[in-house]
Amino acid sequence: MAGWLFVSTGLAYDVFGSPRPNEYFTEDRQDAPLITDRFNALEQVKKLSAQK
Incomplete structure (x- = not known):
């Protein structure tokens, strides 16, 4: 029961920092x-997350 609440309320997305299902694809980026680049991965993640 607790696991279902953790996932269904969206708290799991906030805790683990994973994108919500509607954030995977934006209007500008459909791929x-x-x-x-594994050495600049943090910079790539910040760049991709800023493209909302």
Whole structure:
């Protein structure tokens, strides 16, 4: 029961920092947000998350 509430309320997205289902694809970006450079991954994540 607690696990279902954790996921269904969206708290799991906030705790783990994963995007919600409606945030994977934006109007500008219709392809999957892939990280391609492992040494600058944090910069790529920040850039992809700023493109909302």
